[in-house]
Amino acid sequence: MKKQNTTDGEVFKKKLEQELTVLETELKTVGHKNPNNPKDWEASSGEVDINASDLADIADNIESYESNTAILKPLEKQYNDVKSALAKIKNDTYGFCEICEKVIERERLSAIPSARTCVAHKDQVRN
C-alpha cells in the first residue's frame, strides 16, 4: 500500500497541532482533563459551590454543568480525533480510511485534517 509522502505529513501535522491547541483552549473553558484518563474531559459546573445551600444556586450549577457538557462532548471527540491523527502521522499510517483502509481523498484531508475515514465511510466511524 502506498503511503502518504513525508512532506504531506508535515503539512497536516502543523495544521493538526494548531487545531489541537485551539481545541484544548476551548475545552479548558468548559471542562478539565480527567486526571485518571487524559483522553477523557469532564465538564465543569461553572462556579461550583459544593456547600451551596440555596436551591437556586444548586439548580444554576446543574444547568451550567449540562450546558458545559453539551459544548464539551463534540470538542472532546474532535480533540481525540486530532490526537489520533497526530499519532498516525508519527506511525506513518496517516491518511487511510479506518473502515476500508483506502487512501482518504486529498480534498477531504485538506478540509478536515483529522478525518478518520474516506468520504464514503464518513458516517460509519465508531466514536
Ligand SMILES: [Zn+2]
Ligand atoms: Zn473508506
